[in-house]
Ligand code: GDP
């Protein structure tokens with residue numbers, strides 16, 4: 001099996017950290033500063049089941065300048081080129097205009113969308129469940145998977161799930 005997987009979501013939700021965790025290497029730069037990832041970074045994960053090409057993108061957000069516009073364009077282009085989309089969110093921020101805009105864009109895409117609730121190490125389980133419920137109403141997700149990219153919680157399960165869609 002093989003295919004392309006796009007990582008999208010707001011800046012700072014942990015897209016680069018998750019990609020590094022899944023491939024087991026530190027390729028994409030991660031940081032507390034938003035907009036660390038300015039271009040698209042492509043990495044390849046290989047195991048006995050096949051090969052997954054991850055496309056880490058700058059987050060989708062309201063562009064405030066030319067660089068911002070370029071970054072949003074890169075993220076949007078990625079959506080039409082991948083087999084599966086991982087939409088990363090973090091359970092500290094609730095659904096706002098930014099999330100609704102991402103959902104609107106994703107509703108026009110053919111690829112299955114997996115909602116990844118990252119940073120579950122920072123909140124109580126109840127909050128994660130409330131989060132799942134809130135997001136269910138936003139878009140038809142293929143799967144909803146809670147993970148901690150930083151601690152490596154549930155990230156192997158996410159890989160298993162990904163292979164099901166390739
Ligand atoms: P990106 O902008 O979406 O690529 O986000 P980054 O991967 O650069 O991560 C942004 C910040 O969130 C960094 O300080 C990461 O260490 C932190 N982070 C990422 N994943 C997790 C996680 O699962 N748990 C916690 N506590 N922090 C995380």
Ligand code: MG
Pocket residue numbers: 015016017028029030036037056057
């Ligand atoms: Mg990044």
